[in-house]
Amino acid sequence: MTSVKQVQITFDCEEPERVARFWCEVLGYVVPPPPPGFAGWDEFDRSLPPERQGSAFACVDPTGAGPRLFFQRVPEGKVVKNRVHLDVRVGTGLVGAARVAALEAECARLIALGAVRVELLLADGFNESCLVMQDVEGNEFCLD
Known part of the structure; x- marks a missing residue:
């Protein structure tokens, strides 16, 4: 019998906190509490060596049902289409x-948060309509 494992979805990005806060707004996620002994994430970040400051950020589903999202700074920029997307x-x-109306309404909300609309793919008899977008750093995702 196979057991179900918890998963974390990791994003490579330039500005981890900015991208994480965008996804908090998209999904209704929250920033978890800082490690014990720190009043906030800014204080924790200042305790790190300069080269590690701002290098990672996370957000979680407040219900505990969804996966943790982790955002890590990488030196290279995004150059190709994502192989995996949300x-x-x-x-x-x-x-x-x-x-389509529900997709368009959510698209308008996310554009106000910094997302970019890419393309509306209309139902084709096999797939229902979906709307392709990009987050604040150009990572593709779909409104489905």
Whole structure:
């Protein structure tokens, strides 16, 4: 029998805290408490060697049901399409114009947070409509 493992989704990025806070807003996630002995994450970050400051940030599902998202600074910029991406499920159970309207409404909210709209893919008889977007650092994701 196979056991279910917890997963963490890790993003390589330039500005971990900025990207993490964007995803907190998208998903309703929160920043976890800082390590014991620190009043906040800024204080913890200042305790690190200069080259490690600002190098990582995380956010979690406040219900504990969803995976932890971890954001780590990497030296190289994004140059190609993601091989893995998140689908943000906003149109579940909806079809046709109602689904597109839900996708468009969420798209407008996320654009205000710094996301970029890429392309609306309309239902084709096999797949329902979805909307391709990019987060604040250009990582692709879909509103599904």
